[in-house]
Amino acid sequence: xxxxxxxxxxxxxxxxxxxxLLMLFGFAIAYVISKVLGxxxxxxxxxxxxxxxxxxxxxxxxxxxxxxxxxxxxx
Numbered sequence: 001x002x003x004x005x006x007x008x009x010x011x012x013x014x015x016x017x018x019x020x021l022l023m024l025f026g027f028a029i030a031y032v033i034s035k036v037l038g039x040x041x042x043x044x045x046x047x048x049x050x051x052x053x054x055x056x057x058x059x060x061x062x063x064x065x066x067x068x069x070x071x072x073x074x075x
Contacts, residue, residue, distance in 0.1 A: 007071070007072070007075070009064075009067070009068050009071055010068055010072065012064070013061075013064050013065055013068045016061055016064060017061065017065075020054075020057060020058070020061055023054075024054065027046060027049070027050060027054075030042075030046060031043065031046050031047075034046065
């Protein structure tokens with residue numbers, strides 16, 4: 001009898017997606033609050049951080065998801 005346990009790669013990708021979305025949600029809340037309060041400097045700083053950090057992280061996460069899908073389908 002075989003059991004279908006999650007692989008290490010699947011758990012890594014799931015945690016990565018979870019924390020990526022939590023960080024993105026936190027930045028969205030900070031952006032909305034700063035927009036409501038009218039702080040221009042924080043808005044521009046948040047957008048710059050989003051472009052510099054979250055763009056490459058999203059690409060890396062998409063690559064990990066692709067690798068995970070291929071590995072799981074071969075398995």
